[in-house]
Amino acid sequence: KQEVTQIPAALSVPEGENLVLNCSFTDSAIYNLQWFRQDPGKGLTSLLLIQSSQREQTSGRLNASLDKSSGRSTLYIAASQPGDSATYLCAVRGEYSSASKIIFGSGTRLSIRP
Amino acid sequence: DGGITQSPKYLFRKEGQNVTLSCEQNLNHDAMYWYRQDPGQGLRLIYYSQIVNDFQKGDIAEGYSVSREKKESFPLTVTSAQKNPTAFYLCASIKDKSSYNEQFFGPGTRLTVL
Numbered sequence: 726k727q728e729v730t731q732i733p734a735a736l737s738v739p740e741g742e743n744l745v746l747n748c749s750f751t752d753s754a755i756y757n758l759q760w761f762r763q764d765p766g767k768g769l770t771s772l773l774l775i776q777s778s779q780r781e782q783t784s785g786r787l788n789a790s791l792d793k794s795s796g797r798s799t800l801y802i803a804a805s806q807p808g809d810s811a812t813y814l815c816a817v818r819g820e821y822s823s824a825s826k827i828i829f830g831s832g833t834r835l836s837i838r839p
Numbered sequence: 840d841g842g843i844t845q846s847p848k849y850l851f852r853k854e855g856q857n858v859t860l861s862c863e864q865n866l867n868h869d870a871m872y873w874y875r876q877d878p879g880q881g882l883r884l885i886y887y888s889q890i891v892n893d894f895q896k897g898d899i900a901e902g903y904s905v906s907r908e909k910k911e912s913f914p915l916t917v918t919s920a921q922k923n924p925t926a927f928y929l930c931a932s933i934k935d936k937s938s939y940n941e942q943f944f945g946p947g948t949r950l951t952v953l
Contacts, residue, residue: 729881757940768845768929768944769882814881816942826897827872827942831881 727752729817731830739838740807746800746833748815753793756818760789760800763812763832772800772813777820805837842866843945845930850950852917852924860915860948862930868943869935871913875899876927876947885928888913889935917950925952 728751738744748758757776761769773782773789775798781790788801802809814832843864852858862871870889874882884897888907902921907913917924930945 734879759942761944766927766947766949768843768946769931771941771943774941816882818940826884826887829874829881831879 727755727817727819727828729815729828729830731813731815731833733833734831735834735836737836737838738805740805742805743801743803744805744835746802746813746835748798748800748830750796750798750817750828752819753796754820755793756820758789758791758798758818759816759827760787760798761814761816763814769814807837807839810835810837843930843932843943845928845945845948847948848946850948852950852952854952855919857916857918858950860917860928860930860950862913862915862945863911864913864930864932864943864945865911866932866934866943867910868932869910870933871907872931872933872942873897873903873905873913873915874929874931876929882929885915924950926950 730749755777759774760772763769775782775791786803791798812832812834816827816829818827846861872887873885876882883899885903886905888894891910894905894907904916928948931942933942
């Protein structure tokens with residue numbers, strides 16, 4: 726059974742720092758991995774989607790990497806800003822599980838101090 | 840504007856009542872999902888549907904029911920059998936017959952039992 730873990734559960738850094746959020750998964754047979762952002766009381770906003778055949782994806786100040794063999798993905802945020810404060814979740818879609826089942830991590834709550 | 844809408848934003852239920860949460864999408868997506876989110880936890884899958892008139896139970900389907908009579912709509916009913924329904928409910932969709940498969944979310948419905 727696929728399990729997705731995000732450590733740490735919370736992170737606080739000063740504005741301007743580069744930072745890395747971690748996501749690990751137990752079954753490397755994945756179809757894709759997606760990173761989301763969630764603001765308090767809101768739905769999830771998609772940030773980046775990495776297919777199983779890809780190693781990384783970039784969008785603006787965000788870069789997501791994927792290492793299937795080690796069961797890890799990282800989300801790198803460059804030059805952090807107070808507006809980046811939110812909860813970040815990763816989600817894994819299994820390659821051989823029921824076609825559309827997606828497993829989420831519990832998220833990392835990020836706080837950027839001005 | 841293409842997207843996913845959920846209504847109502849806030850819902851209050853008395854003990855013993857059934858309530859229905861609405862989810863509509865105009866993205867022409869094939870698969871639709873319902874998740875439940877509790878404070879400090881990740882998303883847990885309630886039900887999902889890959890095509891019209893077909894749906895599968897997720898990890899926590901007990902006390903919930905769904906229907907998929909139209910491609911655009913996937914309503915969730917929280918029945919009186921659900922013992923602890925107070926939570927944030929999120930609807931999502933995917934264009935399943937696509938090589939990209941990015942999952943999109945609605946804004947959520949917060950359900951409170953009085």
